[in-house]
Amino acid sequence: MRVLVTGPSGFVGSRLLQVLASDNSLEVIAAARRESFDRPVAVRLQTGCELSSSMDWAPHLVGVGVVVHTAARVHVMNDTAADPLDAFRAVNVDGTLRLAEQAASAGVHRFVFISSVKVNGEGTTKNSAYSPDLAPAPLDPYGVSKMEAEAGLKEIAQRTGMEVVIIRPVLVYGPGVKANFLKMMQWLDKGVPLPFGSIQNSRSLVALENLVDLIVLCTKHPNAANQTFMVSDGEDLSTSALLRKMATALNKPARLIPLPAWFLHVGARVVGKTDLSQRLCGSLRVDISKTRSLLGWNPPVSLETALKETAVHFQESRKR
Structure with missing residues (x-):
């Protein structure tokens, strides 16, 4: 079977390429804008692939049975676009639906779309969880664009018969992770005292290996x-617990100061970091019971193992 992967140089896409390329029954195509990224030798590269409303995907879709769409304009803090929603829609909605329409016309059997938990919203209570059947409630332009892309894909599936699978990940971590998760490791590695010792929230995370494992399963499982x-990962934990587990993985002490959550929220508001405060102190849980029951899927990598692999990669990369 021929599989086309968009976003092949990204955090998720690059690891997905490696896993798919290890299956000799698959012919894997990386659809990228340019050549400047590492990929398995067995992977065929197609360049000049842009997520836009005018892109001609037809030459890249010949003989393709499955498209895995990981590419997107990603959520960033302090977006500088004049109209962030328009900027997200141009790529995440218009570009995605252009690809899907042409995939259906080319006879692609299945389209796997990597969406986001932000379609559900920005947070839950400690004792509740988002499920795929809850009404969408995105609160930022990125989440809105992913919701609109999902709706458009479902319409295309109904109209054309092409199967669509939507996956909504939570925060993804693993070897090579960037952004706030990397900063957290850097703080712990340097022994910086952190004011999160009393945070008793509950958050879901997903290891890169677990997400990729589910994506691969969704390319072929009939259900x-x-x-x-x-x-x-099927294991929710507080920010305090996550920091302690990561410190253990790094073989470093966790210097956590027990400040109350309300104090951190107030301080974050004063310095304009309310979003970061919500991520560190608020809860966001997802219910994966449907994923488990319908697909027979369980996360193959434990949270402790995934954290250790992430920590080892971080420490080795600092030596280079």
């Missing part, structure tokens, strides 16, 4: 057709 799935 995945036209379904939406949440994905996580």
